Amino acid sequence: MTVSTDQHKEEKKDVTFRVFRFNPQVDSKPYFDDYKIPVERGITVLRSLNYIKEHIDASVSFRAFCQAGICGSCSMRINGLSQLACTTQVWDVLAKCREEGIIKIEPLRNLPLIKDLIVDMDPLVDKMRHYSNWVDSTMAESEMGKKEFLVSEEEFLRYDKATDCILCASCVSECSILRANKDYVSPAVLLKSYRMNVDSRDGIHDLRLAELVKDHGVWDCTHCYRCQESCVKSIPIMDAIHGIREDAIECRGAKDTSGAKHAEAFMEDIEKKGKLVEATLPIRTNGVVWTLQNLLPMAVKMIMKRRTPPPPPLVKSSKGIKVFRAMFREMSEHVKQDQKSHKK
């Protein structure tokens, strides 16, 4: 948008905010309150909530701090989608209302509710602890401060995007597995784990990975992409999830887990016979190379966990199998090369 917003100054609309309310001290169950306020173009959802709190109902409770999209306090569900209230323009969400002129505001999902729009973040912090979401430096504490690690720009770029994460928990709220299993590691924690694992200064890669491949870990992800689609910092979370999985298959220590084992067997099968089982759908939509790189390990895990129907009956090697095998080998080489350069 390049037009100066000043011209739109006069544009005003009456907007209704339908706000989720729940105070555990007095309410037996949640309800909604409607607040109708005049809103100018250019106003964010957070500013509207502040207005409601200051002028209409001071008891409406929500978190906000930086008001600039950097602290991660103000995430909530706006018209059903988890996002930051302070960077979301009212006029943008007005276009996506189920009932015209009514914006629905609800707390994040998948975290315990405290009051109104405030949820408990502790479970997320506990998971960060559980998965050692920190760099455990290879340098002895007594040596610290004396010299820098030398880190290539290339390595920096590997975790650069992941360090954008502001722990707002929007992705957590949107995650489909977390709805069913609160113990699931969570997309943000996978992202952080990945970020630590590709950092050459870190010394507990294997330990972290060993934890990640256990139950409730990286193999539980259904690969639904909702976390990535909802990330308020546009972080390619799925790259991190794939990264951990590839790493797990590559890595000796992690090979023994059922997820990784079956993934390998499956790959072999495919190479030999070219049977594609459940993978046919993603291939049709995303192409062969992409599917091999991204989906096979998950598909296997999904099948193992019976989240998708079992594989169809075997098919005979098809005509295209030669071409396919060649492609597959080339693909595998690429992946290996990639992984090697990542390890450096």
Next chain:
Amino acid sequence: MKPFDVVVVGGGGAGLYAAMEAMKTNPSLNIAVLSKVYPNRSHTSAAQGGANAALANKAKDDTVEMHIFDTIKGSDYLADQDAVDVLCSEAPKIIRELDNIGTPWSRMDDNTIAQRPFGGAGRPRCCYCSDKTGHTILQTLYEQCLKKGVIFFNEYFALNLSVNGSRSRGLIAMNMKTGKVEAFPARTVIFATGGHSKMYWNRSSNAAGNTGDGQAIAYRAGIPLKDMEFVQFHPTGLRKSGLLITEGARGEGGYLVNRDGERFMARYAKEKMELGPRDLVSRSIETEILEGRGFDSPAGKYIHLDLTHLGADLIKSRLPQIREMSMQFEGVDPIEEPIPVRPTAHYSMGGIDTDNFGRTVMDGVYAAGECACVSVHGANRLGGNSLLDILVFGRIAGRMAAEESGKFEPGIISDAELKEQLAATRSNMQSSGHFERYGALREELGQTLAINVGIFRESSLLQQGIRDIAELKERFKKVRVFDSSDVFNTNLMQVLELKNMLDLAETVAAGAYAREESRGSHTRTDFPVRDDAKWHKHSVATLVNGTLSLGEKPVTMGRYELQERTY
């Protein structure tokens, strides 16, 4: 509750470094961090530009000594030179240490930590991680504290010190989740509660919670505050919200341009141009606006920060956050259009008076970070020196508290005292005579400060400011807390924050009125020159029997003599 050896109030860069260092100094100690927001939400995350250290990665001839001189000169000679020595000589060590524990610094071609130019610095020595430096430092420190097993009390709001004569027994705080007032008996307490510039409200780059709670608590407990009149205005706040566009934008080559299309900084700082020190650039912009060379809009007057000549690639790779913010909050894409900006209250040089070890006058009570005044910034802080300050002195205070904790007995905080505190805290709730709206008081406070205690100050304006603040304090006595809930009562929290801001605003205005000279960020149009004979000294504000008393303290000099400050 079991008494603590060290209680750190605040989970920003200063507080977390203090906690980490205290753990390192003596892992057997019982150390807790208490914070009103989750530590990773602290305002340290907003620092985009970077932290200064003479690593000499970029300019091979950079030295610690040059950093020291730049800092002292930048402070308009009000910084204590021994403290600046500590700041600058510890700088390379602390930046490397952060690297060693996992901070993702941007890198140079030779794989060393990247550095870039920053205002008021003679060499490019600002270390950065694209434009999220503070965020990544804060994340790293939080991660390391989790690793070390620091105990966190998140979403606890510190209310007061429990004081017995000249000794602290520990801290009293409210658990936001339950509304309960709880005791934290402690041998030592470290305040690391960040700045207080949010008192300028809409004309501030700060987070909503940068309300100076720790400073106000210390002040109420009789601990002196130092140099409170010095508030830094950042030259480039977004016109509508006051939110900050980092100096990094000018470091990368951005221009400041007036309505005549002129790079007006040529008039004020011929050599440094846009990279002159903050106070000077802010005054220059304000002068352009006052003299009619700014742009006009319904959202206020402004000038242009022009990045268009830098090109899309550089803007996207080096200044992505700035681009996003301009688009989200001004509807302007800096690749195509200049950004509308004007000065915004940004940083508080003043704060709790400490020595070079973070100690206050009260035994066992320490302060570090933006809430403290050591003083290393004097009358004006250089960009990139604050992150450095919070890290260096956060660490020192942490180590000191851990080492000294054995010297002090933990006090006992009685139930009666807790009850009293609870009653005092909730006295504004719903009683019938209470009708004032905190939102209105808060906004009026910001307005009077911006107009009367702002960039250009003058005797009659300041008197008006002082009167306004006194009146607001009176009205505050009738403020109403509308939310009666115990659970996460943000209404109550904001009212408590307003009280803290009002207490501190009084010290800022009084200090500004008393200081009859212009120095650094403090510009008196009626006393336009620096007056070293009368005013080369720190001001000290102490609460004595309920009233503000102004005193003074000498500046520690060293190798550098007083000089006129030109750029």
